[in-house]
Amino acid sequence: MRELLRWLFNLTGTQLDQATEMLSKDTAKQRLKLVLIQDRLELAPEKLEEMKAEIWEVVSKYMVVDDEFMEFEVRRVDDLTVLVSNIEVKDLSDLAPAPTA
């Protein structure tokens, strides 16, 4: 009886997992994206976060930007390494400098 219950639990458990979890290849891609940026820039994860925060801070002094959305990409063009950052601008009409603290 206990075996049967466990079996049933396992069965529903797996199904729940499959419904809520993302595809494992998408997890792999997401993790690799971040790791490759760190590897290519030779930056430790916390340094990368620090840089991200600082760049966001500078940009947000001049325009209203999304504090969630900020993307980094490191591209190699022959022997050049290029850092590309995408930041979502929330409000284009408000381009005046925000009051500085």
Place this chain on the structure above:
Amino acid sequence: MKGRTIVITSGKGGVGKTTATANLGTGLAMRGHRVVVVDTDIGLRNLDVIMGLENRIVYDVVNVIEGTCKLSQALIGDKHDFELYLIPAAQTRDKNSIEPEQLRELCAELEEQFDYVLIDCPAGIEQGFKNATAAAKEAIIVTTPEVSAIRDADRVIGLLESAGLHRPRLIINRIAPEMVKRGDMMDQKDVEALLAVEVIGLVPADENTVVAANRGVPVVHNPKSSAGQAFLRIAARVDGEDIPLMDLEPKTGLISRFKDLVGIGGRTYSHA
């Protein structure tokens, strides 16, 4: 004759560099070229067993470089009727036995005699990698659709770039179409997007590759096998032929499995 020297590398071990070298070399020889494959994995040689030539070794690459034998004495002819030769690695020496410049000179000499000089690079990014890549003018990177292999491939791409080997091309090995279909394995587009290099070949995971290694007869000799077909395509593409990559569709239904089994219509995967 001025041949092309191509290094086959990966960073990570066990992704199929040696298998790819043996099959690409054989495939190019089947297309009528004079080919030499050079094993630079000194201390851990394996290209000889994959090609079934382990009992014919007398001299190796270190002997040639040190001058203890003539180049022609270290060239082992393939068992099949092609213009294909192997220069084996030394087994009882280490990677520091040779220098990049020495291998470069050897390959320059080989380019005079062969259409293709393929260098099987050892795993890792240390001395052996530096030796192998210094001699080459083109690079092919072998990876599998797994996080560790892709990460290491990316590292190697960076190192090749800084060594002046631009635009390496990629072979994605051991693809399991069923896993790709259900989203549990990255596909060509995923890998291409991450590594930003040109894909030159897709090789399905195929039991025939293991059988081929057991027998010491590269899988390209088995044109019915999907991996064999994949490597023939890669050889054609390396050779400049503009043919599409292999379309890896999972096997469907019982009938095609059965056909596949008995070898009628014999294709496991359709070609676009």
